[in-house]
Amino acid sequence: MNAEIIAVGTELLMGETVDTNSSYLADELAKIGVELQWATKVGDHPGRLEEAIERAWRRSDITITTGGLGPTSDDLTRESIAAVMGEEMEVQKDLLAHLTSQFESRGVKMPATNIKQATLIPSAEVIPNPMGTAPGWWVEKDGHAIAAMPGPPREITHMWDNQVGPRLRSLNPEIAIVTRTLKTFGITEGGLDEMLSPLFQSENPNLGIYSKQDGIHLRAIASASTETEAQALIEPMEREIRRVAGHAIWGEDDDTPVSAALDALSGRDLTLAVAEGFTGGLLSSTLLESSSASSILAGSIVITGGDSDRLILDTSLDNPDSPRPYDASNLALAVRDKIGADVGLAMTPLVSEETEDSGPVGTTHIAIASGGEVFVRSGHYPTRRLRIRARAVTHALLELAKCLETGAGGHESRWG
Numbered sequence: 001m002n003a004e005i006i007a008v009g010t011e012l013l014m015g016e017t018v019d020t021n022s023s024y025l026a027d028e029l030a031k032i033g034v035e036l037q038w039a040t041k042v043g044d045h046p047g048r049l050e051e052a053i054e055r056a057w058r059r060s061d062i063t064i065t066t067g068g069l070g071p072t073s074d075d076l077t078r079e080s081i082a083a084v085m086g087e088e089m090e091v092q093k094d095l096l097a098h099l100t101s102q103f104e105s106r107g108v109k110m111p112a113t114n115i116k117q118a119t120l121i122p123s124a125e126v127i128p129n130p131m132g133t134a135p136g137w138w139v140e141k142d143g144h145a146i147a148a149m150p151g152p153p154r155e156i157t158h159m160w161d162n163q164v165g166p167r168l169r170s171l172n173p174e175i176a177i178v179t180r181t182l183k184t185f186g187i188t189e190g191g192l193d194e195m196l197s198p199l200f201q202s203e204n205p206n207l208g209i210y211s212k213q214d215g216i217h218l219r220a221i222a223s224a225s226t227e228t229e230a231q232a233l234i235e236p237m238e239r240e241i242r243r244v245a246g247h248a249i250w251g252e253d254d255d256t257p258v259s260a261a262l263d264a265l266s267g268r269d270l271t272l273a274v275a276e277g278f279t280g281g282l283l284s285s286t287l288l289e290s291s292s293a294s295s296i297l298a299g300s301i302v303i304t305g306g307d308s309d310r311l312i313l314d315t316s317l318d319n320p321d322s323p324r325p326y327d328a329s330n331l332a333l334a335v336r337d338k339i340g341a342d343v344g345l346a347m348t349p350l351v352s353e354e355t356e357d358s359g360p361v362g363t364t365h366i367a368i369a370s371g372g373e374v375f376v377r378s379g380h381y382p383t384r385r386l387r388i389r390a391r392a393v394t395h396a397l398l399e400l401a402k403c404l405e406t407g408a409g410g411h412e413s414r415w416g
Helices: 019-032 046-058 077-085 093-103 112-118 151-171 189-195 197-201 227-248 256-267 282-287 291-295 307-313 325-339 386-406
Strands: 002-008 035-042 062-066 124-127 136-141 144-149 177-186 206-213 215-224 247-254 272-276 299-302 343-347 363-370 373-380
Touching: 002 019, 002 046, 019 035, 019 062, 019 151, 019 177, 019 215, 035 046, 035 363, 046 077, 046 144, 062 151, 077 136, 077 144, 093 112, 124 144, 124 151, 136 151, 151 256, 151 272, 177 227, 189 206, 189 215, 189 227, 197 206, 197 227, 215 227, 227 247, 247 386, 256 282, 256 291, 256 325, 256 386, 272 282, 282 299, 282 386, 299 325, 307 325, 325 343, 325 363, 325 373, 325 386, 343 386, 363 386, 373 386
Parallel strands: 002 035, 002 062, 062 144, 272 299, 272 343
Antiparallel strands: 124 136, 136 144, 177 215, 177 247, 206 215, 343 363, 363 373
């Protein structure tokens, strides 16, 4: 079974909005054994949108549209699907009543323009959308199907998980799909490709390699008549990956750097104190995105390299422009003791003036104080952009998890 995604919206073509929906759906389609063959972006133009939908309907088993289900005049996905199907849109009383009640619950009168969100064509049925006012459409006939989904990512993910994904999976009942994702950090994509090159020749299971913010992911997908058989196909490949690259694997499937660090702490009933320079509070805020962090993160301090550090922590950097590994050690111990946590995690500001023992310009030193030991690592981050700082946060969290899980020695390592 193959699929095509049509992302709708002129804002996508103008660069005003990044199309994250297509990448999300591509990832989800692979998990259920649906081969994505085309992905298209099209603006809010009725002629071009109809053309894209008609082409997809002819050549693809499944067409998924995202966006264009709003109430305004430039939201034309419904109208375009109706035109391709040669059918008329009609207001559904039950949908209209539900939509009206949504606005009433907010104390707002529903604008007349929203009425079109309560329409269907004869060959369509509604896909519920409890996360927003725009229900989706499911159109199925002549061996083809269209799933029209809204544009906001949180609405798409909920609709996929609860409606569209399970429905597409049911269309392929004779095939069982099993996926396994192993997540690595510290090895380049090219390096892993060389190390595992024979495995990439396999067709079932198929192995893909993906560069992500938290490292390089390796995803194996196997298909068989039963889940047990598919799992049996994946297991030898997973064993070989772990044998060759196990030292770089930090997690699997839904694991995140935050969950890895928090699980390592909570599993030992430990609390954490953070002192961060280069990341400027991003590490702490990233941790606090998890609801479980509030009972583990005892406190955090942003290091500026100025006199305020000494006032708060009774220690500071000898040279803020050239922080050294032992500065990170001192900060980790100081923030742990000052806040009264079990573990201290510190990141220095970036080295801006290289000295013999500071490391090159763009280096940040990471220290983890746990028990009677301090583990020191270094990473090289050439800019201060948010994406680079986020990668440094990933580095620090994974080092924290690794040190707690394995007690990895206090030597210095460099990831960048």
